Amino acid sequence: MDDHRLSLAPMVDWTDRHFRYLVRQISQRVRLYTEMTVDQAVLKGPRERLLFFRKEEHPIALQLAGSDPRTLAEAAQIGEAYGYDEINLNLGCPSEKAQEAGFGACLLSDPLRVAEILRAMVGAVGVPVSVKMRLGLEGQETYPELAQKVERFAEAGVGVFIVHARSALLRLSTKKNREIPPLKHEWVHRLKGDFPHLTFVTNGGVRTLEEALFHLRRVDGVMMGRAVYEDPMVLAEADRRVFGLAHRPKTRLEVARAMRAYLEEEASRGTPPWAVLRHLLTLFRGRPRGRLWRRLLSEGRSLRALEQALALLEEVEEEGEEEEKGPKGDAEGPLFLAREGV
Numbered sequence: 012m013d014d015h016r017l018s019l020a021p022m023v024d025w026t027d028r029h030f031r032y033l034v035r036q037i038s039q040r041v042r043l044y045t046e047m048t049v050d051q052a053v054l055k056g057p058r059e060r061l062l063f064f065r066k067e068e069h070p071i072a073l074q075l076a077g078s079d080p081r082t083l084a085e086a087a088q089i090g091e092a093y094g095y096d097e098i099n100l101n102l103g104c105p106s107e108k109a110q111e112a113g114f115g116a117c118l119l120s121d122p123l124r125v126a127e128i129l130r131a132m133v134g135a136v137g138v139p140v141s142v143k144m145r146l147g148l149e150g151q152e153t154y155p156e157l158a159q160k161v162e163r164f165a166e167a168g169v170g171v172f173i174v175h176a177r178s179a180l181l182r183l184s185t186k187k188n189r190e191i192p193p194l195k196h197e198w199v200h201r202l203k204g205d206f207p208h209l210t211f212v213t214n215g216g217v218r219t220l221e222e223a224l225f226h227l228r229r230v231d232g233v234m235m236g237r238a239v240y241e242d243p244m245v246l247a248e249a250d251r252r253v254f255g256l257a258h259r260p261k262t263r264l265e266v267a268r269a270m271r272a273y274l275e276e277e278a279s280r281g282t283p284p285w286a287v288l289r290h291l292l293t294l295f296r297g298r299p300r301g302r303l304w305r306r307l308l309s310e311g312r313s314l315r316a317l318e319q320a321l322a323l324l325e326e327v328e329e330e331g332e333e334e335e336k337g338p339k340g341d342a343e344g345p346l347f348l349a350r351e352g353v
């Protein structure tokens with residue numbers, strides 16, 4: 012349950028339980044992270060709606076945000092009771108709201124406070140507590156300062172460090188903060204060399220499994236965010252290539268069929284179909300009728316629309332199979348001749 016080789020990044024509004032379920036249809040092993048959830052919301056808000064997840068989602072981590080050791084420890088305990096495999100503390104969110112409330116990336120300016128928070132969380136739960144942090148603040152960070160923070164947080168009981176390998180520039184928007192500060196994955200590689208007993212996961216700008224495998228030769232794990240949301244099938248080969256499992260990956264259509272069954276079940280429990288469908292729009296990105304698929308789902312927004320779109324894509328698959336088979340039963344046909352170099 013503590014395999015961090017590949018994980019889905021926490022992304023507010025994107026990695027809700029429906030998207031995570033979709034990703035789980037594509038990879039049985041990738042580690043899932045929830046959206047950032049503020050501790051006070053866990054304590055006082057609609058808890059079941061915020062924390063509920065399906066057992067299929069394991070391994071899954073709850074990402075918390077906050078700045079008060081007591082309330083964060085309490086929220087962590089509630090998360091553990093819900094069955095989360097890991098509790099993660101957000102030390103990377105640069106938004107104005109986070110700064111006003113004193114959580115996220117701005118906490119990196121006060122490592123002693125972070126250590127106090129982490130000690131409280133670690134003391135409150137039995138599952139591992141991890142952090143997701145930036146390299147530092149305002150581009151002012153140095154590697155020795157980063158290493159010192161890691162040491163402090165490790166002393167507080169944290170063994171897993173997810174590092175979004177860029178600085179947080181607090182005057183920039185969150186979006187720009189994911190694009191402008193330069194990536195320095197080599198700092199995370201170096202951390203692994205300096206603290207071999209700790210687990211390091213690097214994050215930021217990883218678009219393909221090839222890139223993930225490159226980092227995996229240097230660190231314990233890679234976390235991918237936007238690339239997965241933009242095309243979830245980027246993880247199709249993850250179980251085989253990253254986790255060494257032998258099973259055949261599901262095709263796009265098989266994933267879509269699994270999501271049809273899921274939507275039917277969810278709709279019968281009162282989930283609005285669009286809450287699920289909105290995450291399926293990119294499933295056939297770049298494929299024949301991929302745009303039609305997208306349009307049918309966004310216009311129809313219903314189980315029936317999904318069924319219609321699925322039927323159209325199934326037709327494409329049948330046609331595709333015919334094409335792949337080539338000339339039938341004809342060993343003397345053009346393909347045979349070409350193969351023999353005639």
Ligand SMILES: Cc1cc2nc3c(=O)[nH]c(=O)nc-3n(C[C@H](O)[C@H](O)[C@H](O)COP(=O)(O)O)c2cc1C
Pocket residue numbers: 020021022023024025046047074101103104143175189214215216217234235236237238
């Ligand atoms: C829409 C969106 C929402 C995000 N929300 C969170 C969040 O809730 N918690 C967090 O730690 N990072 C959040 N992030 C940052 C990602 O987890 C990740 O660190 C960042 O996108 C870089 O990884 P990537 O290049 O693979 O996307 C968010 C990113 C996006 C695009």
